[in-house]
Amino acid sequence: MHVRTNAPLAPLTTLGIGGNAAHLAELTDLDDFGDVVELARREQVPLILGSGSNVLVADAGCAVPVVRMATHGAVFERAPDGSVVVTVQAGHPLQELVEETIGNGLTGMETLIGIPGTVGATPVQNVGAYGQEVADILVDVTAWDWTAGREVTLSAADCRLGHRTSIFKRSNRWTLLTVTFRLRPAQLSTPITYGMVAKLLGIAKGESVPLDEAAAAVLAVRRSKGMVLDASDPDNRNVGSVFLSPVVNGGQAEELRAEEAPVNDFPDGLTRVSASWLIKAAGFTLGQTIAPGVRMSTKHFTLVAGGQATAAAFAEAARTVADAVQKATGIRLTPEPDLFGDEPAYLRLKQDALASAAP
Structure with missing residues (x-):
């Protein structure tokens, strides 16, 4: 794992704001996580950066080491009850995972289409949109516990997921390594409960449609709000919703x-x-x-x-x-x-x- 000093952070965030990181490392292989532990031993527990879609970097930069989580990979396994369990590397792009689940005929993530970010951020924020959220499908996570100095597995209940929050929010105790979800084979989406999406689909709220149609409608609604990252869009430099729904x-x-x-x-x-x-x-x-x-x-x-x-x-x-x-x-x-x-x-x-x- 290569560590750069005085490295610009602004280009790694969707806002494109802020100064440099005193130390910036990129992790592409979980087998190298020991290097992150060593970095923490020399400096201090690092901040973890995914796609930078929910981050504001201070103008003076960041003195705390920053590790960019860039691990990729997802493993799908059929469970005895007919569901499909998928274990995903924390740095895997959420958009890619959602597209893969739809392609595999699995419901549970189709309305999360178009959300920027990495899979590792989804339990932290309990990411959700248009009727689905991580709390509905999370099985467990593996994480490095900086307090205990070891890798741990935390169940969905252990994560204490709430509205855009979890035990990981505002805490540097854990660094998420993998996330495991349980999805269900289905031709149709979960019931569409949001008016704008239902109207675009020409259905009543509560009805279901094919997975790809639901995803396309959600993506269109998100794009109409400037909530899909697009370099050609003058509203592209954003973090989605700046404020929590109170x-x-x-x-x-x-x-x-x-x-x-x-x-x-x-x-x-x-x-x-x-x-x-x-x-x-x-x-x-x-x-x-x-x-x-x-x-x-x-x-x-x-x-x-x-x-x-x-x-x-x-x-x-x-x-x-x-x-x-x-x-x-x-x-x-x-x-x-x-x-x-x-x-x-x-x-x-x-x-x-x-x-x-x-x-």
Whole structure:
């Protein structure tokens, strides 16, 4: 495993923002993970970078070592109950895996099509979209436990998956190595529950369609929102949804539904409202400049970078949006992207959101 010093991180992220890593290594073979352990012994436990689609790199760069997880490979095995268990290397692109499962006639991941990122990030975020999420199909993960100094296997229950969260979120104790899912052979998708997707397919919500048709419709909806990475798209430099969908109480949910806001009940028992709807309700417009080099997408209410955008400007823009939403609706937004390095304004924004959410 080759380690570079003072290596640029911005080109390895979808925002294209930030400075250099003091030490950057790329892992392509799990047999070489011992080199990562040695790097940690010499320096400190590294940050793990996949495709950089949920990362904000500080302008001053990152003093903590960074390991780019670039391992590939997926093994499919038929289980006695007829399901198919697939074990995937953490660095394997999620898009490639979803396409392979559809090609193999397996349901469970078809609506995750078009999500950038690596498979190793999916349990961390409990990645989900358009009616499916990792919690529905996760069997277990293997990970390096930096506290115990050994490889461990954690069951889906051990991972404590929630809405865009898990035990891995905001913790550097574990580095994920492989992820195992259980999928089901099927010709038809899981029921389509999202209105935009159902409308595009010409079906009622709750109906199913062939796997490839469901995936194509989801991909079209994502593309219409600028949520598919495309170098020719001026809104391409983004991290998807910058803010988590916030939790609302019963009274808030009732009021928001009366305003036709997208309010949904989640498997964890909590009710959440769309962050993008709140941003629009706070008076922002598509394409609006929020901070130098940072604006609203022209397709969807999320922040995108352009020109000479900086991490400081992105943090400023996120703060402006969060403050305006709270003033207009009384609801505090929590920014989702992970921070590599030190950007005080962004850290304060996250801490403020966590403090406001505390009971």
